[in-house]
Amino acid sequence: MKQHSKELIEATANAIKDHFIPxxxxxxxxxxxxxxxxxxxYKVSxxxxxxxxxSFVAFEADEGKD
Known part of the structure; x- marks a missing residue:
């Protein structure tokens, strides 16, 4: 699995986060x-x-999903 930059992961998460806000x-x-x-x-928090x-605080690769 390719590891993406924190910046790309955060930008992607920020673009879709509104769909997940409690x-x-x-x-x-x-x-x-x-x-x-x-x-x-990825899993983001x-x-x-x-x-x-x-605010984006953390991410981790989620290798358990295929």
Whole structure:
């Protein structure tokens, strides 16, 4: 599996994160999985800051998905 740059992973995640933001306003974090074609899978995590803005905090390669 090709390892993509943190910048590409973060940019891709930021482009689609709005589809995964929790509906419950009390939530302080969320994560989701996505694929960069053809077969690079990642899990990304976001946390809400004091102003209510969601920030990218971490990613990991998710090699368990094929």
């Amino acid at each position: 509906k419950n306003a009390d939530e302080k974090s969320f994560s989701f999985h996505f694929t960069i074609p053809p077969s690079s899978n 976001y946390e809400k800051d004091a102003k209510g803005k969601w």
